[in-house]
């Protein structure tokens with residue numbers, strides 16, 4: 001073990017898993033050329049030198065490449081899990097042992113341990129935070145607003161043990177934060193609207209080089225992968241019901257159709273529903289789709305999208321999964337009350353019996369692509385995490401000048417990431433001729 005690793009406080013499953021983790025991280029790194037270029041520049045320029053950075057992200061091989069990039073930039077990094085089931089234990093071990101990064105994440109951790117890990121990230125007293133679902137920023141704001149009852153017990157106990165000025169410094173010390181996912185951005189925009197947001201946040205999710213690719217192609221492919229790995233079901237000829245036709249839902253619908261499934265979409269937004277209909281899918285309310293589906297996937301960021309009243313109408317053997325950020329999209333509490341079970345059927349598959357019919361819930365309703373598969377392919381995370389890394393650099397440079405609001409990664413950075421990605425893929429594109437530039441900027445030429 002290196003000296004750095006000895007010094008780092010960490011909580012991972014088993015540091016001895018490091019060699020396997022290193023192979024995985026290297027494998028992912030091969031598909032992350034844009035982040036690789038940023039890492040080279042960061043190592044020279046040290047834009048995050050002396051900064052304390054706490055990141056609450058899915059601890060996967062792609063995230064490891066980001067963490068190493070942030071460390072190369074000079075940051076002192078602490079990493080905790082943003083979901084109890086998404087950690088790759090060997091990757092966590094590799095970061096601790098080979099890079100001396102303090103990781104607090106164990107796959108399958110219970111509620112208490114999950115929040116002890118969040119507490120470790122807060123105790124790092126970060127200047128910059130990175131979130132995937134706003135758990136760090138959410139906790140910091142509960143502390144700022146003195147809403148101790150809204151903190152998870154391990155975090156509350158720790159905060160209550162701090163002197164008052166140290167509590168206040170936790171929040172005032174933050175220059176800004178970045179947020180990875182749609183659900184987190186929605187929470188943060190609500191905080192900004194209520195005037196309670198205490199520092200600027202960069203909504204990485206809102207970059208075009210993030211949601212157009214990560215949410216659509218990344219979630220699309222990896223959600224299908226997670227469902228297939230968990231169940232080994234044949235998708236060809238199956239009826240798959242997709243709740244939510246946003247960026248993620250579009251991607252899953254597209255890939256399910258490619259696998260031969262008959263896709264039904266449920267929506268609450270008339271425009272998205274119309275788009276799904278014209279993309280060639282059947283569109284109907286969940287109550288109508290319930291008796292038709294063999295597989296159900298929620299990707300809405302919303303609460304109780306599949307309820308017991310729907311589950312009662314499902315076929316014997318229906319499979320229900322979620323790929324939205326939180327495990328709130330399927331009413332599992334209601335199901336547990338109404339049904340017998342859960343009885344483990346295979347890893348990540350729980351059987352319930354409801355009105356004499358079997359129902360299979362995958363990964364306890366948590367993100368199926370991260371729980372049962374490996375999350376997004378590295379090639380899309382390359383762009384998402386390029387946005388994270390450049391977003392952190394931007395915060396350090398501009399944070400003091402930014403309002404306490406939710407901001408986008410500047411458009412020129414977004415474009416530059418796309419340009420670098422295309423270059424890495426060996427794809428050249430045209431550039432505007434001077435004549436075309438003049439034409440597109442004018443209203444009276446060429447008519």
Ligand code: NAI
Pocket residue numbers: 181182183184211214215219243244245246247248249266267268269272299300301302305323324325326367368369370376
């Ligand atoms: P989005 O905002 O583009 O789409 C969500 C869609 O769900 C909207 O069209 C909305 O009208 C619809 N919706 C809301 N309530 C509904 C209901 N009751 N029934 C049917 N439709 C409903 O959001 P996006 O980017 O597609 O993200 C969706 C969720 O997936 C979020 O929680 C996000 O954080 C999460 N996410 C998960 C990833 C993963 O790895 N599994 C990756 C990226 C995002």
